[in-house]
Amino acid sequence: MIITSAEFVISAAGPAQYPPAELPEVAFAGRSNVGKSSLINTLVNRRRLVKTSSTPGRTQLLNFFRINAACHFVDLPGFGYARAPAHVRKKWGPMIEHYLANRTTLKSVVLIMDVRRTPGQEEQQLIDWLNGRGIPPVLVLTKTDKLSKTRRISQRRIAAQTLGLAPEGLTLFSSKTREGLADLWRLLDRFIEAST
Ligand SMILES: Nc1nc2c(ncn2[C@@H]2O[C@H](COP(=O)(O)OP(=O)(O)O)[C@@H](O)[C@H]2O)c(=O)[nH]1
Numbered sequence: 523m524i525i526t527s528a529e530f531v532i533s534a535a536g537p538a539q540y541p542p543a544e545l546p547e548v549a550f551a552g553r554s555n556v557g558k559s560s561l562i563n564t565l566v567n568r569r570r571l572v573k574t575s576s577t578p579g580r581t582q583l584l585n586f587f588r589i590n591a592a593c594h595f596v597d598l599p600g601f602g603y604a605r606a607p608a609h610v611r612k613k614w615g616p617m618i619e620h621y622l623a624n625r626t627t628l629k630s631v632v633l634i635m636d637v638r639r640t641p642g643q644e645e646q647q648l649i650d651w652l653n654g655r656g657i658p659p660v661l662v663l664t665k666t667d668k669l670s671k672t673r674r675i676s677q678r679r680i681a682a683q684t685l686g687l688a689p690e691g692l693t694l695f696s697s698k699t700r701e702g703l704a705d706l707w708r709l710l711d712r713f714i715e716a717s718t
Pocket residue numbers: 552553554555556557558559560561573574575576578579600664665666667668695696697698699
């Protein structure tokens with residue numbers, strides 16, 4: 523998709539604030555600080571559409587962006603941030619789950635993982651839950667620029683084994699070098715175009 527416009531719509535705490543369900547939506551999920559906001563900025567080729575932060579656990583709301591008046595991108599709050607207050611951590615599950623379970627225009631969920639980390643229980647649970655609901659996630663391993671080419675490939679193999687998938691099911695990505703940008707767009711275009 524050629525990006526002609528990308529604009530912030532709203533930060534929503536709950537369904538009452540979601541924009542009208544009129545455009546196909548792609549949501550982005552992952553641990554806090556994994557590089558979610560950077561990945562969205564890279565996808566839409568804007569340096570600061572989405573605020574990025576070196577302090578993890580800052581975004582607790584669902585941030586909606588309108589892309590080309592063709593679709594919404596939704597930056598979901600990062601999960602698994604151990605230092606977040608307990609009441610915040612407790613709210614993550616229900617808030618996200620409610621969105622993922624009820625948003626009629628949701629076409630795809632991109633699950634972003636750090637290429638240096640072996641996927642954990644949270645990731646596996648989210649993948650299983652999404653598969654069960656018929657929204658198979660697009661899986662991305664980001665920050666590949668932090669590893670040599672050889673290590674990227676071996677980490678991808680390990681991650682795939684852990685998740686019980688073929689390595690090709692994981693897209694290698696870097697917001698710094700833009701590795702994987704075309705691959706990821708190819709995957710997302712399918713969902714967006716299928717519904718327009
Ligand atoms: N080297 C490198 N750093 C990245 C990459 N993506 C994100 N970062 C850095 O990781 C930190 C967290 O990024 P951010 O996008 O805010 O993560 P979020 O919390 O998941 O939204 C920031 O300091 C980013 O500059 C990447 O692909 N490569």
